[in-house]
Amino acid sequence: PPSHFSPLFKVEYLFEISLDVVAETGTQSPFRNVVRVNVLAPPSLCGATSFMPLVAYDFVAPSEVILRPFWIEDKSTDVCGICKASFGLITRKHHCRRCGKVFCSSCCVDFVLMKDLGFDKPERVCKKCKAELDKK
Structure with missing residues (x-):
């Protein structure tokens, strides 16, 4: 990628964690109950120590990110x-x-x-x- 772009990483489970934070503000998301979601995140977020036990990441192109639909309970x-x-x-x-x-x-x-x-x-x-x- 060009040098003016930050590298992005595929992150598993981070989206669920992010939604817990968002839910505290009252905002809803159609992906709140997805078991496994891959999203792009900057390395600074991937490196946060509070996320490390739950996060697996590797470098991917944006076209490789997959969002699966909301799973009705x-x-x-x-x-x-x-x-x-x-x-x-x-x-x-x-x-x-x-x-x-x-x-x-x-x-x-x-x-x-x-x-x-x-x-x-x-x-x-x-x-x-x-x-x-x-x-x-």
């Missing part, structure tokens, strides 16, 4: 996001790896390789996301 819904079937002992909840929403097995049956989201094997997707991916 299981407890936040009792019905499928498409067919509205009630969840219970027989009808189980499944998350679409593309949109993060909750569906029954009938509405989330397809598996698609989504390298743009950082997956290295086919992952479960809902009917809506499958239709959108098929259009591409």
